[in-house]
Amino acid sequence: MSLYKLLSPKAFVELLQKETVRRVIPVDSTWYLPNLKRDGKKEYLEVERIPNAVYFDIDRIKDTNSPYPHMAPTIEQFNKGMSELGITKDDVLVVYDRIGTFSAPRCAWTLSMFGHNPVFLLNNFNLYKKAGYPLDTAKKTTYSGYETTSYKAHINLCSENVVSYETILDLVQKGNLKKKYNVYDARSLGRFEGREPEPRPNFPSGHISGTQPLPFTELLVESNALPESPEATKKKIEQVYKNLDDTFDPTKPTIVMCGTGVSACIVKTALEYAGITDVKLYDGSWTEWVLRSPPDLLANNRD
Known part of the structure; x- marks a missing residue:
């Protein structure tokens, strides 16, 4: 059973308007296969993103001690990555990638494995963009606009x-x-x-x-x-x-x-x-x- 839910662009925009207590944070997790020679991190900084999005790097928030590319992180590695992004356990996270549906499900799965709730998977960025919803195209120099937190996940469901x-x-x-x-x-x-x-x-x-x-x-x-x-x-x-x-x-x-x-x-x-x-x-x-x-x-x- 999935621990995260799909969210249409329309439902996402409605969530932003209705949620007045918790922060709703878009999470850009764009990642490309090596042969495509594209850089999701660079595109996040230089091209476009959903306003107020952070960038979750699946090449970094992983088991860095493993020789294999994308093994699930340890709870310590996960907490460190989430803290650096300025995320708290009360935040509503809406994950997407600029391809449409590629690396975002991996990010949503990772978030769910460490007990973050709620997590939504935007279905999807291309439809969001096509509908004319807001985009941030200003150049950025950091992968999060939020202050560092002390994120503490207490479970690992991996x-x-x-x-x-x-x-x-x-x-x-x-x-x-x-x-x-x-x-x-x-x-x-x-x-x-x-x-x-x-x-x-x-x-x-x-x-x-x-x-x-x-x-x-x-x-x-x-x-x-x-x-x-x-x-x-x-x-x-x-x-x-x-x-x-x-x-x-x-x-x-x-x-x-x-x-x-x-x-x-x-x-x-x-x-x-x-x-x-x-x-x-x-x-x-x-x-x-x-x-x-x-x-x-x-x-x-x-x-």
């Missing part, structure tokens, strides 16, 4: 919402991954099938045995938004299942993955929005699998 490499490895080696879980990979079909390169140089494409492709782009609609209702989202997912010959067993829990744990959160959000419960994230995803799995398993990554 252990019960994240699947480890060791768990995936054991399931694959015993031939039980597909038997016990619905496992979906959010990367493109070409990357999943080993026909297209990964965005990281000299990195093999392919997939883990027992997983199924569920490219996140197939779940989005106009302006890279998620469908506007749970019913429409469920219908969209079912159509993608059919197109890809995917299966879904409602009696099994579900695991989502991708390249580094970012776009998997898009699929997780969509599945949960459609009413599917017990969806966990393989945080290390394809990057960790390639770097850690035994040669014989990696050689069979195109089954």
Whole structure:
């Protein structure tokens, strides 16, 4: 079950007008794949943002001790990052990214894992902009306009919402991954099938045995938004299942993955929005699998 909710641009603007007690803080979490050679942090400072937004850097507020790109931060790392942004536990956070729906679900997931409430996912910035709602285009020099706080999260839900490499490895080696879980990979079909390169140089494409492709782009609609209702989202997912010959067993829990744990959160959000419960994230995803799995398993990554 998702711990954050989708919010339309219209509902977001209404929330800004109605909320008179708590601060409503937009959270820009724009991040791009390395091959696109774009910088979300730089664009936040120099291009445009929703007024009063802070910038949540998923390349920084993470487990900096891990060799893998976007592993969930420790509670200490999370608290430090939130404090530096000037966020308090009473703030209403509305997360977005300038792509539309890409890195924002990862940020919303991270915020929720450490108990921040409420958290909303704006659906989405492109529609907000198209509707003519306010934008701040002044050049900035800092990633937050708020004074530093002493943010104190007291819970970390990652252990019960994240699947480890060791768990995936054991399931694959015993031939039980597909038997016990619905496992979906959010990367493109070409990357999943080993026909297209990964965005990281000299990195093999392919997939883990027992997983199924569920490219996140197939779940989005106009302006890279998620469908506007749970019913429409469920219908969209079912159509993608059919197109890809995917299966879904409602009696099994579900695991989502991708390249580094970012776009998997898009699929997780969509599945949960459609009413599917017990969806966990393989945080290390394809990057960790390639770097850690035994040669014989990696050689069979195109089954």
